[in-house]
Amino acid sequence: CSTAPAPASLPSPAQRDELQDFSLAGRFSLRQEGQSYTGRLDWRHADDGDELLLSSPLGQGMAEIVSNAAGARLTSADGRTQGAASADELLQAVLGYPLPLDKLADWVRGRSPQGGVMAVDAWGRPSRLHYEDWRIAYEYDSDDPQALPGRLLVERETLLELRLRIDQWLPLARPSTPSPR
Amino acid sequence: GAIDKLHQFLDSTRTVRADFSQTVVARNGRQGQLSSGVMIISRPGKFRWQIDKPYAQLLVGDGEKIWIYDPDLRQVTVRKAGPALGGTPAALLAGDSRIEKDFSLRETGERDGLEWVEAVPRTTDSGFEKVSLGFAGDELRAMILLDSLGQTSSLVFARIERNPQLAPSLFRFTPPPNTDVLGE
Numbered sequence: 001c002s003t004a005p006a007p008a009s010l011p012s013p014a015q016r017d018e019l020q021d022f023s024l025a026g027r028f029s030l031r032q033e034g035q036s037y038t039g040r041l042d043w044r045h046a047d048d049g050d051e052l053l054l055s056s057p058l059g060q061g062m063a064e065i066v067s068n069a070a071g072a073r074l075t076s077a078d079g080r081t082q083g084a085a086s087a088d089e090l091l092q093a094v095l096g097y098p099l100p101l102d103k104l105a106d107w108v109r110g111r112s113p114q115g116g117v118m119a120v121d122a123w124g125r126p127s128r129l130h131y132e133d134w135r136i137a138y139e140y141d142s143d144d145p146q147a148l149p150g151r152l153l154v155e156r157e158t159l160l161e162l163r164l165r166i167d168q169w170l171p172l173a174r175p176s177t178p179s180p181r
Numbered sequence: 182g183a184i185d186k187l188h189q190f191l192d193s194t195r196t197v198r199a200d201f202s203q204t205v206v207a208r209n210g211r212q213g214q215l216s217s218g219v220m221i222i223s224r225p226g227k228f229r230w231q232i233d234k235p236y237a238q239l240l241v242g243d244g245e246k247i248w249i250y251d252p253d254l255r256q257v258t259v260r261k262a263g264p265a266l267g268g269t270p271a272a273l274l275a276g277d278s279r280i281e282k283d284f285s286l287r288e289t290g291e292r293d294g295l296e297w298v299e300a301v302p303r304t305t306d307s308g309f310e311k312v313s314l315g316f317a318g319d320e321l322r323a324m325i326l327l328d329s330l331g332q333t334s335s336l337v338f339a340r341i342e343r344n345p346q347l348a349p350s351l352f353r354f355t356p357p358p359n360t361d362v363l364g365e
Contacts (some may be wrong), residue, residue, distance in 0.1 A: 027238075036258055053330065055205070057240060060309060061329065120299075
């Protein structure tokens, strides 16, 4: 592929279009029907599953979600655990709202799922995505055409708003024999 | 011993200001986020926790409410004080109650040039396992908190000022214009 021009500031640790498994560290705030949650997020997304650690703004672990083919489990700081058949079901039970984790993993990498409509910016990067009644807006920290998003605003009409600031992206190397998706 | 130092610190310190640097290490040992900034506390209950690096974030508690201002998220979240802060280092330092009421204390000897006391919450839902406080002489230099999800947060304090004069406005927060305010 053509060598991308030297990025202005933060070099992108991975080419956005080629990013498969990743881990990211950042901050979030979620507002949904009068409830608001804010804190730090550590998210490891791999072919075999997801691990999310939600911490308070001061970095103290609040809840951990582990999801794989066998199902999903939430462990909260006060020791309670909750299980479900899938991460989506678990988030629905915990938040009272279907926040689709697998779709979020695509959106955060700027992937438009089946049936999504993506508008791009001047560098050809995802800028606005419409998918069903979800709207996702992207911001970047550099003008590298292959940059990974620095900020996401995810909205579903007035029902839910998730703001995500990604401080660090870490691409995860796939095991040497990548299982065909 | 370190327990007397803790008592003496809490009894003689009404206000404190210090630079802090914080390292959070996850259970799997992966180095988490490194952050630094300024901590200001006025007992009981008031604090200002200002993160400068690697990003700007400000937490202000006036004893009743806590404001969490994140310029990157362009948002302020307001919470009632009390449980939300319950088990955090700031709450421990800013707490008004006798520390023995909420924690069982144990001296754990000397390490890294500091004398340590370990405080284990008496209630199980405080959200963390234990916090260790390290003293150099009668000065609190470090706090290491192990939360219930296996994360260890280490705070090191520097340029510590005991009982400085503090402007009341430090513990009030007015959201900047066109910033979203969430919560009560």
